[in-house]
Amino acid sequence: MRLPSFLRLSPRWAPYVFISPFLILFAIFGVFPLLFSLYLAFQSWEPTSGLQAMEYVGLGNFAFALEDEWFWKSLKNTAWLALASGVPQHLVAIPLAVFIHNSFKRLRDGVIGAYFLPYITSTVAIAIMFSSLFSKDFGLINAGLHSLFGVENVDWLGKAENIKPAVAFIVFWRYLGFNVVLYLAALQTIPKDLYEAADMDGAGRWQQFFHITLPSLKPMILFGVMLSVIGGLQLFEEPFILTGGKGGIDQSAMTSAMYLYRMAFDFNDFGGASAMSWLLFALVVLMTWLTNRAFRPRGGSV
Amino acid sequence: MSQHVNDGRTSRWLAYAIVGVGALIMLAPFYFMFVFATHSRTEIFNLPPPMWFGDDLFVNLKILTERLPFWRNLGWSVYVALASTALTLLFCSMGGYAFALMDFRFKKALFALVMATMLLPSFMGMIPAFMIMDALGWIDEHRALYIPGAASAFGIFLMRQFASTAVPKELIEAARMDGCGEFAIYWRIVLPLLKPALGTLGLITFIGSWNNFMGPLIVMRSLENYTLPLALRSLQSPVNTEWGALMVGSAIATIPLLILFAVASRQLIAGLTAGAVK
Numbered sequence: 097m098r099l100p101s102f103l104r105l106s107p108r109w110a111p112y113v114f115i116s117p118f119l120i121l122f123a124i125f126g127v128f129p130l131l132f133s134l135y136l137a138f139q140s141w142e143p144t145s146g147l148q149a150m151e152y153v154g155l156g157n158f159a160f161a162l163e164d165e166w167f168w169k170s171l172k173n174t175a176w177l178a179l180a181s182g183v184p185q186h187l188v189a190i191p192l193a194v195f196i197h198n199s200f201k202r203l204r205d206g207v208i209g210a211y212f213l214p215y216i217t218s219t220v221a222i223a224i225m226f227s228s229l230f231s232k233d234f235g236l237i238n239a240g241l242h243s244l245f246g247v248e249n250v251d252w253l254g255k256a257e258n259i260k261p262a263v264a265f266i267v268f269w270r271y272l273g274f275n276v277v278l279y280l281a282a283l284q285t286i287p288k289d290l291y292e293a294a295d296m297d298g299a300g301r302w303q304q305f306f307h308i309t310l311p312s313l314k315p316m317i318l319f320g321v322m323l324s325v326i327g328g329l330q331l332f333e334e335p336f337i338l339t340g341g342k343g344g345i346d347q348s349a350m351t352s353a354m355y356l357y358r359m360a361f362d363f364n365d366f367g368g369a370s371a372m373s374w375l376l377f378a379l380v381v382l383m384t385w386l387t388n389r390a391f392r393p394r395g396g397s398v
Numbered sequence: 399m400s401q402h403v404n405d406g407r408t409s410r411w412l413a414y415a416i417v418g419v420g421a422l423i424m425l426a427p428f429y430f431m432f433v434f435a436t437h438s439r440t441e442i443f444n445l446p447p448p449m450w451f452g453d454d455l456f457v458n459l460k461i462l463t464e465r466l467p468f469w470r471n472l473g474w475s476v477y478v479a480l481a482s483t484a485l486t487l488l489f490c491s492m493g494g495y496a497f498a499l500m501d502f503r504f505k506k507a508l509f510a511l512v513m514a515t516m517l518l519p520s521f522m523g524m525i526p527a528f529m530i531m532d533a534l535g536w537i538d539e540h541r542a543l544y545i546p547g548a549a550s551a552f553g554i555f556l557m558r559q560f561a562s563t564a565v566p567k568e569l570i571e572a573a574r575m576d577g578c579g580e581f582a583i584y585w586r587i588v589l590p591l592l593k594p595a596l597g598t599l600g601l602i603t604f605i606g607s608w609n610n611f612m613g614p615l616i617v618m619r620s621l622e623n624y625t626l627p628l629a630l631r632s633l634q635s636p637v638n639t640e641w642g643a644l645m646v647g648s649a650i651a652t653i654p655l656l657i658l659f660a661v662a663s664r665q666l667i668a669g670l671t672a673g674a675v676k
Contacts, residue, residue, distance in 0.1 A: 104579050114492040114500070115492070117489040117492060121548060128530065130523075132526055132530075133529075136525070192417060192420065209667075211424050212663070214424060220626075224630060224644050224645070225648060226427065228434065228645075231443070234445060235447075330520055333612065360524065360528070370525055376521065377522055
């Protein structure tokens with residue numbers, strides 16, 4: 097089939113036609129809204145009163161955010177959750193990946209699958225499941241803790257100080273497998289003869305782990321930790337669903353992304369929420385940069 | 399020597415035990431989701447809770463379909479996931495092909511832009527997304543869920559990576575010499591060669607859309623139009639939550655994912671960690 101000549105695409109224009117869906121969608125749903133939110137960050141505005149009700153307030157929204165107690169609280173919650181879910185993820189994922197790499201042949205795919213499954217499951221289904229497992233008097237988690245360690249029933253979701261560990265556990269559970277897969281991929285690139293040479297020299301398993309495995313994994317650790325930092329600072333769905341969108345007792349599981357949502361959609365303050373989103377974005381960039389720096393050798397070029 | 403071998407065996411069994419118990423912990427919530435789906439509310443909150451399947455599945459399903467337009471919500475989830483998969487495959491394969499095999503002005507800068515959008519935190523889009531949907535009149539419309547993300551940066555990146563190794567440049571030039579049009583080249587030569595990557599991207603897109611919560615939360619307004627995650631969440635209330643019904647709904651929302659994962663877990667895992675592992 098031949099198209100009439102005016103419909104035939106000249107090779108010169110073809111690339112632009114092929115990338116045009118990206119450019120058009122990106123312009124409409126990416127660049128424009130982003131610029132608009134930057135503009136909005138300097139305005140006082142409630143969407144219900146129409147576009148003409150917008151009022152320039154300078155840095156007012158930013159000042160308000162920085163004085164807002166809840167904003168700081170949400171930042172602290174976010175940092176707490178990111179650390180409490182992120183650090184164990186890597187501490188557990190690295191040895192787990194080493195075990196799987198060394199000892200599993202035939203069951204390998206099945207085991208990796210089991211650990212990875214939570215990552216592809218709907219957050220809503222997960223949060224619903226866990227809110228029943230974490231229930232105080234009849235939840236399976238308390239029943240297990242009681243029979244194993246004799247622990248009294250913990251009010252996981254009804255007490256301010258307990259919600260955060262519950263959320264952190266769910267996040268840990270959900271992303272552990274992803275990290276295991278990252279580390280498994282990195283383990284495969286370590287040359288076998290390094291271990292053989294170490295065996296010859298009489299180095300034990302622990303020595304091999306600390307002198308060969310860990311140093312070889314370092315680039316992947318940097319990458320994985322960076323993903324955890326970026327992801328942790330965006331945490332939204334798990335605590336949102338688990339606390340019915342409100343942040344739980346005393347807002348103790350209200351992350352910054354959740355507070356942003358509430359500012360805009362519960363309190364109708366779009367200007368304030370926009371300002372907050374840019375502050376938070378700056379924080380993500382800063383933390384990514386700091387993580388990157390912390391892992392580089394001192395004195396080396398960045 | 400024998401000491402060493404023995405050592406290896408013990409530590410191997412220890413590794414099996416740790417990894418095995420861990421895997422059970424990972425899978426337990428799924429198991430209990432299915433078990434609880436077959437028990438009534440009172441049974442779920444018995445002490446000890448039920449460990450094996452009961453016979454209230456259809457009672458729970460009945461409650462679920464009374465409380466929610468559940469089959470409609472399920473239908474919308476399928477519809478949105480299929481539409482977004484089809485559009486994403488089309489747009490991303492076009493873009494990925496152009497970035498991998500064509501030369502044009504600003505190519506480097508534009509690709510850098512693609513990569514940059516991958517790093518943008520999701521919360522940055524929350525407010526702007528609502529405003530643009532509002533301006534377009536797309537609030538409570540399903541196209542708001544599948545059009546904006548259809549030329550995803552991740553998809554273009556994945557396609558470009560694959561196309562640059564799987565599609566020989568000479569083949570395309572030869573076709574061009576033979577008078578083959580640009581669209582024909584894309585459709586008849588490039589697309590078939592991209593098939594494996596299209597499969598991976600299709601799976602990832604389908605699952606992403608199926609699980610999408612934040613998107614519908616911001617734009618969808620009526621229960622009738624909700625996709626599954628939003629509909630299920632609306633059943634959760636501080637008092638008298640129908641747990642059995644919720645579990646059936648969650649289980650039904652999880653089954654398609656389990657099937658896809660069982661069929662293509664290797665492909666899926668490789669695709670989802672593609673940016674990291676390469």
